[in-house]
Structure formats: C-alpha cells, structure tokens
Amino acid sequence: xxxxxxxxxxxxxxxxxxxxxxxxxxxxxxxxxxxxxxxxxxxxxxxxxxxxxxxxxxxxxxxxxxxxxxxxxxxxxxxxxxxxxxxxxxxxxxxxxxxxxxxxxxxxxxxxxxxxxxxxxxxxxxxxxxxxxxxxxxxxxxxxxxxxxxxxxxxxxxxxxxxxxxxxxxxxxxxxxxxxxxxxxxxxxxxxxxxxxxxxxxxxxxxxxxxxxxxxxxxxxxxxxxxxxxxxxxxxxxxxxxxxxxxxxxxxxxxxxxxxxxxxxxxxxxxxxxxxxxxxxxxxxxxxxxxxxxxxxxxxxxxxxxxxxxxxxxxxxxxxxxxxxxxxxxxxxxxxxxxxxxxxxxxxxxxxxxxxxxxxxxxxxxxxxxxxxxxxxxxxxxxxxxxxxxxxxxxxxxxxxxxxxxxxxxxxxxxxxxxxxxxxxxxxxxxxxxxxxxxxxxxxxxxxxxxxxxxxxxxxxxxxxxxxxxxxxxxxxxxxxxxxxxxxxxxxxxxxxxxxxxxxxxxxxxxxxxxxxxxx
Amino acid sequence: xxxxxxxxxxxxxxxxxxxxxxxxxxxxxxxxxxxxxxxxxxxxxxxxxxxxxxxxxxxxxxxxxxxxxxxxxxxxxxxxxxxxxxxxxxxxxxxxxxxxxxxxxxxxxxxxxxxxxxxxxxxxxxxxxxxxxxxxxx
Numbered sequence: 001x002x003x004x005x006x007x008x009x010x011x012x013x014x015x016x017x018x019x020x021x022x023x024x025x026x027x028x029x030x031x032x033x034x035x036x037x038x039x040x041x042x043x044x045x046x047x048x049x050x051x052x053x054x055x056x057x058x059x060x061x062x063x064x065x066x067x068x069x070x071x072x073x074x075x076x077x078x079x080x081x082x083x084x085x086x087x088x089x090x091x092x093x094x095x096x097x098x099x100x101x102x103x104x105x106x107x108x109x110x111x112x113x114x115x116x117x118x119x120x121x122x123x124x125x126x127x128x129x130x131x132x133x134x135x136x137x138x139x140x141x142x143x144x145x146x147x148x149x150x151x152x153x154x155x156x157x158x159x160x161x162x163x164x165x166x167x168x169x170x171x172x173x174x175x176x177x178x179x180x181x182x183x184x185x186x187x188x189x190x191x192x193x194x195x196x197x198x199x200x201x202x203x204x205x206x207x208x209x210x211x212x213x214x215x216x217x218x219x220x221x222x223x224x225x226x227x228x229x230x231x232x233x234x235x236x237x238x239x240x241x242x243x244x245x246x247x248x249x250x251x252x253x254x255x256x257x258x259x260x261x262x263x264x265x266x267x268x269x270x271x272x273x274x275x276x277x278x279x280x281x282x283x284x285x286x287x288x289x290x291x292x293x294x295x296x297x298x299x300x301x302x303x304x305x306x307x308x309x310x311x312x313x314x315x316x317x318x319x320x321x322x323x324x325x326x327x328x329x330x331x332x333x334x335x336x337x338x339x340x341x342x343x344x345x346x347x348x349x350x351x352x353x354x355x356x357x358x359x360x361x362x363x364x365x366x367x368x369x370x371x372x373x374x375x376x377x378x379x380x381x382x383x384x385x386x387x388x389x390x391x392x393x394x395x396x397x398x399x400x401x402x403x404x405x406x407x408x409x410x411x412x413x414x415x416x417x418x419x420x421x422x423x424x425x426x427x428x429x430x431x432x433x434x435x436x437x438x439x440x441x442x443x444x445x446x447x448x449x450x451x452x453x454x455x456x457x458x459x460x461x462x463x464x465x466x467x468x469x470x471x472x473x474x475x476x477x478x479x480x481x482x483x484x485x486x487x488x489x490x491x492x493x494x495x496x497x498x499x500x501x502x503x504x505x506x507x508x509x510x511x512x513x514x515x516x517x518x519x520x
Numbered sequence: 521x522x523x524x525x526x527x528x529x530x531x532x533x534x535x536x537x538x539x540x541x542x543x544x545x546x547x548x549x550x551x552x553x554x555x556x557x558x559x560x561x562x563x564x565x566x567x568x569x570x571x572x573x574x575x576x577x578x579x580x581x582x583x584x585x586x587x588x589x590x591x592x593x594x595x596x597x598x599x600x601x602x603x604x605x606x607x608x609x610x611x612x613x614x615x616x617x618x619x620x621x622x623x624x625x626x627x628x629x630x631x632x633x634x635x636x637x638x639x640x641x642x643x644x645x646x647x648x649x650x651x652x653x654x655x656x657x658x
C-alpha cells in the first residue's frame with residue numbers, strides 16, 4: 001500500500017476489516033487497466049473479480065452478487081452499455097449499482113448510461129482516491145443492505161418462533177398494543193371469532209371483547225396473569241362467554257399485551273348444570289325437611305294425644321279395680337285376689353309411664369320455660385330434698401362441690417340433677433351409694449359431672465341409654481325407662497350435650513355440658 | 521226433717537266418672553238431683569235454656585274438662601254468658617295436672633278446679649269434699 005494513506009482510506013480499511021467481504025466486479029478489455037483498477041481498490045479489502053469482456057461479466061453475474069460493477073464503456077464486441085443493459089435485464093443483478101469508466105465526456109453517453117441505470121461515471125484517467133471513495137460508498141451500501149437483510153431474516157425467524165409458540169398455545173391468543181389494535185393472532189383466535197387472519201389483524205380487540213381493557217395499573221400489569229370472565233362477540237354477532245388472561249410486556253413497539261382467550265361456554269354450562277342440580281337438591285332437602293317437620297309434628301301430636309287420652313282409661317282401670325277389690329275383697333279367693341292385684345299394678349305402671357311420657361313431651365317442647373340466672377348449688381339442694389326419702393332409705397351420701405351460677409332454665413336443671421342423682425341411687429351396687437357432683441369450666445361451657453359407685457353400664461349399652469323407653473334392667477329396678485331421655489331432652493333444650501362414662505361394675509359418671517353464655 | 525236436695529248440673533262424657541262422682545256425693549251423705557249432659561251440644565243447650573227465677577237453676581255446675589279438646593271451653597263460655605247462672609259456682613273437674621289446662625279453664629269462667637285422683641279413696645275424698653264445700657254443705 002502507498003505511504004500516503006488518507007484518513008478516508010483508513011476508515012475504509014477499518015470498515016473492510018470489520019465486516020465480511022463483498023464482491024466488486026471490474027470489467028475492462030485492457031488487462032493493464034484491470035490490474036490498475038485492482039491495485040487501486042485493493043485497500044478496500046473486498047473480493048475483486050475481473051472480467052475482460054462484457055460476456056465474461058455477464059457470466060460472472062450469473063453466479064455472484066456484486067456490491068458494484070465497474071464497467072468500461074468502450075470494449076470490442078459487446079460494449080459497456082450493451083453489457084449493462086443485459087446485466088440490468090437479469091433479476092439478480094437488476095439493482096446492482098453500475099459505474100461506467102470512460103475516456104471522454106459526452107452528453108449523449110451520459111444520458112444513455114444513466115438511462116441504462118448507471119449510478120455514476122468515472123472519467124479516465126482514474127483518480128485513485130475518488131475511485132476508492134466512490135466504490136467504498138457502494139460497498140457500504142451493500143453491506144448495510146446485507147445487514148438489513150440478515151436482521152430481517154433474524155426478525156422473521158424470531159417471529160416464526162413466536163408464532164410457533166402462539167400457535168402451540170391451547171388458547172386463542174391475541175397480541176395488541178395498549179391501543180387495543182390487534183397486531184398478531186393465532187389460528188385458534190381466527191377460528192374462535194370467525195375471522196380470517198387478514199381480517200383479524202388490525203381489528204380493535206373491543207370489537208371481539210367489548211369489555212376488554214389494558215391492565216389498569218402497575219400492580220395489575222406486574223401481577224401478569226389476571227383472569228377475567230367476560231363476554232365475547234363472533235364475527236357473526238353471536239355472543240359467548242370467555243375467560244381471559246392478559247399479560248403485558250415491553251417491546252420495541254412499546255407496551256404489548258398478550259391476551260389469552262378461552263371459550264368458557266362449556267364451563268358456564270357446567271356451572272349452570274351444577275347450579276341447577278344444587279337448586280334441585282336444595283328444593284328436595286327443603287321438601288324432605290318440610291315432610292319431616294310435618295311428620296315430626298304429627299308424631300309429637302300423636303305422642304301428646306296418646307299420653308293424655310290413655311290417661312283416662314288407665315285411671316278408670318285403676319280406680320275401678322280398687323273399688324272391685326274393696327267391695328268384693330272378702331268374696332275373692334287368693335288366686336282371684338292376685339289377679340286383681342295384677343290389674344291394679346299394671347294400671348299403676350301404665351299411669352306412671354304416661355306421666356313420664358307427658359313430662360318428656362313437656363320438657364322437649366320449646367316455649368314456656370324462662371331463662372334466668374340459676375344458682376346450681378340451690379338447684380342441687382332442691383333435687384336432694386326431693387330425693388330425701390330414697391337417700392335415707394339407701395343410706396346414700398351425696399357430695400357436692402361448689403357449683404356455678406348459670407344462665408339457664410331452672411326447671412330443666414332441676415330435672416337433670418334430680419334424674420341423674422335418682423339414677424345413681426337406683427342403680428346402686430352392694431355398697432352404700434356415694435354420689436359426687438362437680439362442675440368445671442371448659443372451652444366456653446360448664447361441664448357438670450355426677451359420679452356414682454353403682455353397678456355401672458355395660459359398654460354396648462352406652463349409646464342407647466338416652467333413648468325413650470330404653471331400660472337396661474328388668475323389673476328388678478323400678479322405673480319408666482324415660483328418665484335419661486328426659487335428661488337428654490332437657491340438655492338439648494339448654495343447647496348442650498349429655499354423655500356417660502362407665503366401667504361396668506365400677507360406677508358411672510354422667511356428664512352434661514351447657515354453654516356458659518346461656519341461650520345461643 | 522227432709523234432707524236438703526242439691527241441684528247439680530254434671531257435664532261428663534265418661535260413665536265411669538259419673539258413677540264415681542255420685543259415689544263421692546253419697547259417701548258424703550249428700551242428697552242431690554243430677555242433671556247429666558253427655559255431650560257438649562246438649563250441655564250448651566241446657567245451659568242456654570236456664571232463665572232467672574227458674575226453679576230448676578242448678579246450685580253447682582260440674583264440667584269435665586277432659587271433653588274433646590277445646591269443647592269444654594264452649595260450655596264454660598255459654599254458662600258465663602247466661603246471667604241466670606251468674607251466681608252459680610262453676611267447677612271444672614279433670615284428671616289433668618297441666619297448668620295450661622287449669623289456666624285455660626280459669627280464664628274462661630271456671631271459678632274452681634277439682635282434680636280427679638286415680639286412687640279410689642283419694643278420689644272419693646277429694647271430689648266429695650270439694651263439691652260439699654262448693655254447695656256450702658260441709
């Protein structure tokens with residue numbers, strides 16, 4: 001290279017080394033001229049191809065793409081203009097810049113040359129710097145174009161990938177700007193809304209989804225996926241339910257929003273079905289409840305009527321069998337006397353049972369009892385006084401720890417303590433009965449316990465004993481079999497629960513828990 | 521001395537109780553003339569039929585309150601509405617101990633309440649003494 005390298009040449013050299021080489025075609029029938037051109041352009045470090053005739057040039061143009069063609073005008077056979085015309089006529093080289101080299105200036109030549117697509121003329125003798133810089137411009141142009149083309153290809157590939165992702169998505173996907181204009185859509189979106197791809201691109205998304213809005217604020221945007229249930233409109237005008245998620249992202253084109261759209265028709269139908277089924281179930285439950293309420297009420301009335309209406313005949317049997325015994329007593333033999341006694345005993349028992357049943361019904365019925373502050377110590381003392389006879393008969397001791405004052409219904413509490421203490425006396429073991437009453441606070445409730453040293457309860461009976469007429473023992477122990485059912489009814493009315501723990505042969509402890517706060 | 525004969529209107533549908541009530545009166549040595557109604561309709565007609573200065577006006581009205589539900593009440597109401605019976609004691613006789621029944625009877629014009637015990641002796645004693653007391657014969 002020459003020692004007088006200009007700043008331009010340095011730049012060009014730099015450019016040449018930076019980027020890959022482009023091809024420049026030099027065409028001249030004079031071999032010396034060709035070599036001279038080659039020498040001048042060598043510093044550009046591009047690939048120089050030499051052609052000695054227009055035909056050679058054409059041949060090279062078939063296989064190569066050139067950043068520029070330097071074409072001598074005057075050549076034997078096919079001259080530069082003819083060659084240029086043919087080069088231009090080929091698709092591949094239609095836009096390749098052609099610089100004509102000519103020895104003399106003539107307007108006619110210039111017009112013809114520019115007509116044929118020349119971009120420039122260079123006049124001999126060639127000034128190397130001018131040639132270099134002119135060619136360098138075309139090299140640069142070509143490179144830029146190459147670069148652009150590659151970028152475009154890369155972009156196209158990226159878009160292809162992006163599109164592939166879009167297409168692979170299970171949902172319809174639409175990408176919009178924050179203006180709502182659709183930039184991109186996948187084929188599911190086309191199909192879902194009934195548009196062609198061409199139609200859907202450029203549409204306002206609000207014409208598909210009237211309620212669609214870009215994510216409102218930062219928190220919304222950054223949370224990314226925001227699921228919404230909306231209504232959508234097909235091209236045909238038909239509406240259908242959808243579920244969308246929006247996901248905004250920053251791109252070169254500004255904020256873009258990906259909206260994934262799922263047809264929710266089936267889901268909505270399924271929900272409606274479930275709602276219908278639930279409504280149907282609720283209706284049936286209500287019906288069944290009404291039936292049960294009716295039959296419960298009928299049963300209650302039946303029990304009430306039975307317990308009251310049976311009372312009269314039972315009383316008559318009782319009274320008249322006594323009268324019979326009184327008036328005919330002396331005339332009856334011992335067997336007849338026993339028979340009459342049997343009638344009387346059973347009439348008495350029937351009356352007792354009916355009285356217990358009436359009491360059970362009375363306790364179970366809501367209504368006429370009043371809630372008040374009740375001192376349980378006094379209630380237990382009253383219960384003990386009612387049981388005094390049996391306590392002394394059985395030489396029992398009843399021990400009572402200090403008890404709380406509670407919001408309750410006094411008559412029900414009295415019934416509870418009296419029945420439970422009475423049971424402890426009745427189902428006694430060989431020892432003198434000992435009953436211990438306590439209360440402790442537990443988790444918002446008062447738990448009362450009545451412990452005895454009686455015969456206890458066999459485990460298999462523990463769950464039955466609170467039912468009506470559930471007697472575990474025969475006539476050896478008198479009783480109606482309704483006492484514990486009354487206790488349960490009383491505790492139910494007080495909003496509590498009752499249970500028993502027992503080791504058979506080792507006494508029982510009855511517990512009942514009632515809410516500390518009184519009625520709920 | 522001819523014994524005083526008391527006029528009693530008895531409204532009672534159970535023949536067993538009629539016999540027992542008469543036995544209770546007899547056991548007290550009371551002479552009586554019983555007007556007995558077995559049905560509510562008959563009782564209401566009888567009660568409505570009494571007029572002032574009518575020699576037949578009873579000295580005691582005895583009403584079984586265990587008549588079919590609610591119906592005994594209409595007899596009481598009819599009796600209370602007849603001025604001729606204003607001074608006649610009206611007693612309800614029942615085997616019910618339910619406070620509800622007692623309150624209902626008192627509210628509808630009964631002025632005493634006689635309980636029927638199941639025990640024979642208790643019945644004769646209780647019913648006999650209450651009736652005697654209401655007649656002023658004790």
